[in-house]
Amino acid sequence: MDLFPLWNSIRIALISTVAVFFIGIWSAYHISKASKEIKGIMDVLLTLPLVLPPTVVGYLLLRILGPQRIVGEWFLTNFDFKLTMTWWSAVFATVVVIFPLMYRTARGAFESFDETLAYSAQSIGLSDTFVFWKIRMPYCRPGIIAGTILAFARALGEYGATSMIAGFTPGNTATIATHVYQLWRTNNDELAFQWVLVNMLISFVVLFALNLIESQYKSKNNVKGGV
Amino acid sequence: MSISVDIEKNLGDFRLQVNFTAENEVLALLGASGCGKSMTLKCIAGIEKPDKGRILLDGVTLFDSEKNINLTPQERHTGLLFQNYALFPNMTVKENIEAGARREKNLEKRKQIVGSIITNFGLQDLLTSYPHQLSGGEQQRVALARMLVSDPKILLLDEPFSALDSHLRFRLEQEVRDLIRSFGKSVILVSHDRDEVFRLSDKICVIHNGKVETIGTKKEVFANPKTRQAAVLTGCKNISPIDRISDQKVIALDWGIELELNEKIGEAKYVGMRMHDLCMDAGENTFDCQVVEIIENPFSYTIMLKAQADAQAFGWEVNKETWQQIASEKIKIGFPKGKIILLNE
Numbered sequence: 273m274d275l276f277p278l279w280n281s282i283r284i285a286l287i288s289t290v291a292v293f294f295i296g297i298w299s300a301y302h303i304s305k306a307s308k309e310i311k312g313i314m315d316v317l318l319t320l321p322l323v324l325p326p327t328v329v330g331y332l333l334l335r336i337l338g339p340q341r342i343v344g345e346w347f348l349t350n351f352d353f354k355l356t357m358t359w360w361s362a363v364f365a366t367v368v369v370i371f372p373l374m375y376r377t378a379r380g381a382f383e384s385f386d387e388t389l390a391y392s393a394q395s396i397g398l399s400d401t402f403v404f405w406k407i408r409m410p411y412c413r414p415g416i417i418a419g420t421i422l423a424f425a426r427a428l429g430e431y432g433a434t435s436m437i438a439g440f441t442p443g444n445t446a447t448i449a450t451h452v453y454q455l456w457r458t459n460n461d462e463l464a465f466q467w468v469l470v471n472m473l474i475s476f477v478v479l480f481a482l483n484l485i486e487s488q489y490k491s492k493n494n495v496k497g498g499v
Numbered sequence: 500m501s502i503s504v505d506i507e508k509n510l511g512d513f514r515l516q517v518n519f520t521a522e523n524e525v526l527a528l529l530g531a532s533g534c535g536k537s538m539t540l541k542c543i544a545g546i547e548k549p550d551k552g553r554i555l556l557d558g559v560t561l562f563d564s565e566k567n568i569n570l571t572p573q574e575r576h577t578g579l580l581f582q583n584y585a586l587f588p589n590m591t592v593k594e595n596i597e598a599g600a601r602r603e604k605n606l607e608k609r610k611q612i613v614g615s616i617i618t619n620f621g622l623q624d625l626l627t628s629y630p631h632q633l634s635g636g637e638q639q640r641v642a643l644a645r646m647l648v649s650d651p652k653i654l655l656l657d658e659p660f661s662a663l664d665s666h667l668r669f670r671l672e673q674e675v676r677d678l679i680r681s682f683g684k685s686v687i688l689v690s691h692d693r694d695e696v697f698r699l700s701d702k703i704c705v706i707h708n709g710k711v712e713t714i715g716t717k718k719e720v721f722a723n724p725k726t727r728q729a730a731v732l733t734g735c736k737n738i739s740p741i742d743r744i745s746d747q748k749v750i751a752l753d754w755g756i757e758l759e760l761n762e763k764i765g766e767a768k769y770v771g772m773r774m775h776d777l778c779m780d781a782g783e784n785t786f787d788c789q790v791v792e793i794i795e796n797p798f799s800y801t802i803m804l805k806a807q808a809d810a811q812a813f814g815w816e817v818n819k820e821t822w823q824q825i826a827s828e829k830i831k832i833g834f835p836k837g838k839i840i841l842l843n844e
Binding site: 386388389391392393394395396397398399402406407410411 | 541544545546571572573575576577578579581583585587588589598599601602642645646648649651655
């Protein structure tokens with residue numbers, strides 16, 4: 273069993289998750305502070321990839337990143353760098369698809385933050401940087417961790433947009449998801465089933481970790497002092 | 500040393516427009532929820548920005564729209580206390596208090612002031628606890644310690660007790676009262692509770708719909724609230740619109756009775772009478788009333804009375820023993836001239 277698809281899937285998922293971790297938190301923080309109108313519009317735009325079919329996302333990405341399209345062509349002529357049909361192309365697709373998961377959970381966490389903590393902190397002289405990193409982020413940590421794990425899990429399972437923008441090249445762009453499809457299509461049922469088991473195992477572990485973190489957080493917060 | 504506030508802010512459905520000053524005293528902003536009193540506090544702390552106006556604290560301009568001055572909350576040195584105490588949940592008691600002392604850059608000195616505040620507030624045994632492990636009273640003590648260690652020039656207390664049970668409220672109120680007495684600088688207390696305001700403050704500013712209705716010493720404001728809303732907020736429950744008969748005589752329209760006054764009616768549109776100020780031996784303004792309802796309170800009765808069958812009832816608060824002696828369906832009740840409050844809209 274050639275393990276390349278496993279390694280490739282994990283590599284793509286990790287890179288995408290790290291990228292989305294920062295972009296997602298950044299957008300979530302700023303949009304949770306924005307005015308109602310901006311929030312309404314940005315929220316729809318940023319959540320769109322969650323409800324669009326992955327093929328539509330893939331199509332739109334190809335229209336932007338394809339070798340004859342505006343961004344793709346620019347990279348190709350200036351850096352001799354191909355944005356589609358390589359393993360890193362899958363990163364673009366995955367980032368777009370998992371972004372809403374990170375963004376929405378992080379935004380939920382930021383919005384549940386008790387602003388009186390920030391007000392009190394500022395009035396006793398703590399800098400806004402201190403407030404963000406030492407008070408706001410720790411308070412929102414469980415939500416952010418949950419969003420990260422969810423995004424990672426979804427990244428591992430990304431198929432539609434990836435297959436359109438990265439295609440299926442064994443040993444180069446193959447991921448578990450595209451590999452399973454290829455094996456099934458070529459009647460290699462037994463190997464396909466093995467990969468299905470691998471995928472299920474990973475997803476199980478990831479979701480189990482997610483529940484563990486959530487229940488830990490809950491039990492910690494239920495300990496309220498009596499009066 | 501004083502605070503002077505004169506600000507305006509548009510808040511969509513209403514306009515906040517407040518103007519008051521306070522010396523080294525406790526000023527209470529009394530108002531119903533949504534009247535703008537908490538917003539005023541946030542403007543002083545620098546969390547919200549007024550559209551127009553000026554805020555001066557001890558001669559330092561915190562905000563001036565004309566001169567384009569708007570100090571950050573960090574630069575203002577205000578001590579904010581919220582009803583939930585806003586202790587940082589991820590930090591221990593010690594870390595919470597140390598966070599309050601970070602303005603002091605000299606580490607030796609910082610350690611020293613943290614140490615002395617811990618001793619003053621008796622927090623030695625709680626240092627490694629997290630806020631959620633503390634009782635309400637302990638949380639308040641930590642919050643007060645954290646606030647004071649940051650060297651505030653003014654204390655801003657936003658409904659500090661409204662989330663508490665009444666027995667605990669009383670005890671914590673005493674702690675806060677001791678603290679603001681020894682603080683010796685300006686304190687602004689936001690509250691909707693007239694009893695709490697009366698016990699804690701020197702001066703009261705009644706705010707309604709974003710505007711200052713009445714301001715004065717607490718005795719003045721309770722004796723002469725001036726406006727109908729201020730009377731309601733200071734706990735006056737019997738209020739009726741009036742028609743003028745002569746300079747010192749009016750008809751209270753809701754109750755259908757004629758009242759003689761001590762002072763001239765002036766611009767007044769209403770009269771108010773506190774429930775406990777009605778009495779049976781007034782000798783003036785007395786009326787034969789029908790008892791329409793008897794409401795039992797823990798230590799008193801509220802007797803609802805009608806002077807005329809088609810009029811509205813007013814309430815008389817009377818202690819239990821007195822009522823048990825009288826207890827009848829018809830009684831003669833008087834509105835003492837000196838207790839009648841004349842009110843504007």
